[in-house]
Amino acid sequence: MKKLIALVLALTLVLSASSAFALTIGFSQIGQESDWRTANTDNVCNAIEEAGWELVYSDGQQKQENQVQALRSFITQGVDYILFTGVVTTGWDEVLKEVNEAEIPLILLDRIPSCVDDIEYAAAFGGDFVEEGKRMVRWLANYLEKEGRGEEEINIVMLEGTTGADAQVGRSEGILAELENHPNMTLVESQTGNFTRAEGQQVMETFLNSIDDIDVLLAQNDDMALGAIEAIKSAGLKPGEDIIIIGCDSVKAAFEAIVAGEMNCTVECTPLYADFLIPTIEGLEAGETYGRDIIHPEEYCYDAEGGIPYTEDGEALSIKAADVIDERVY
Numbered sequence: 001m002k003k004l005i006a007l008v009l010a011l012t013l014v015l016s017a018s019s020a021f022a023l024t025i026g027f028s029q030i031g032q033e034s035d036w037r038t039a040n041t042d043n044v045c046n047a048i049e050e051a052g053w054e055l056v057y058s059d060g061q062q063k064q065e066n067q068v069q070a071l072r073s074f075i076t077q078g079v080d081y082i083l084f085t086g087v088v089t090t091g092w093d094e095v096l097k098e099v100n101e102a103e104i105p106l107i108l109l110d111r112i113p114s115c116v117d118d119i120e121y122a123a124a125f126g127g128d129f130v131e132e133g134k135r136m137v138r139w140l141a142n143y144l145e146k147e148g149r150g151e152e153e154i155n156i157v158m159l160e161g162t163t164g165a166d167a168q169v170g171r172s173e174g175i176l177a178e179l180e181n182h183p184n185m186t187l188v189e190s191q192t193g194n195f196t197r198a199e200g201q202q203v204m205e206t207f208l209n210s211i212d213d214i215d216v217l218l219a220q221n222d223d224m225a226l227g228a229i230e231a232i233k234s235a236g237l238k239p240g241e242d243i244i245i246i247g248c249d250s251v252k253a254a255f256e257a258i259v260a261g262e263m264n265c266t267v268e269c270t271p272l273y274a275d276f277l278i279p280t281i282e283g284l285e286a287g288e289t290y291g292r293d294i295i296h297p298e299e300y301c302y303d304a305e306g307g308i309p310y311t312e313d314g315e316a317l318s319i320k321a322a323d324v325i326d327e328r329v330y
């Protein structure tokens, strides 16, 4: 009997030593292109560590092949869960099927892959990118109306996100769809700025050099808008006055630009997924299921004065950025 107890004790020690953590979570992140991404990485990674789970983090550095490699290494390591957001929408079918075959629960967040209907996943959380694009144009139309410029011919330039990224595809779709309702608005030029400040600035410089009369900049994220602000200043123009600037994400730096009068609006896309993610993993551990719906967090729209409608029903009104800037942590 004593021998048996000793054996059980030894075995328990070996087992607990080999799994010091209750769970191991592999997180394949896209890269570090924007303030949004930094906030998202910090929020998710800190929450996993605070939950007492082991985090295996991989930064894909904007390369699909790096992310494919990371996913395969998560399978080899036998992690308990995989968190995944893909740099582009296409080309994930094979590797995500491998994840399914390995029976590792997959949680999709942020950018959803286009093969979503053909794979198994335990839960999915992402931005409503088409709606965000529509909000950018709805806010613009209602703002121009309020300024007495509702009938004016308006020239728009657009900075797009990383080509083929869910957030770029969706926001472009929403923006173009909503522009159809406003024949006085013309999209004169649109190019990618890869969701970064540096490229936002560069591309805006080329826009300013080649287009005479730019009324509005639609930037598919705030970082590109902030880069473009520098280009507009260098060209001797006043950002936020000579050119109306609308961004997306609602990061603190955009609120600061709005308060400084250099940016006009930012449509929210939250990077804070931890409050969904941690309870979901705990729920899955307890045997709960979450269905196939992609859950979109509730999001708002911020500007200098507040009070501008941006939803289809016209009921939600923009919030004054100065009123919330202190609460924004990213």
Ligand code: GYE
Pocket (backbone or CB within 6 Å): 033, 034, 035, 036, 037, 110, 111, 127, 167, 195, 220, 221, 222, 223, 248, 249, 269
């Ligand atoms: O808007 C942008 C980031 O996928 C929603 O990626 C995300 C986007 C976000 O680089 O700033």
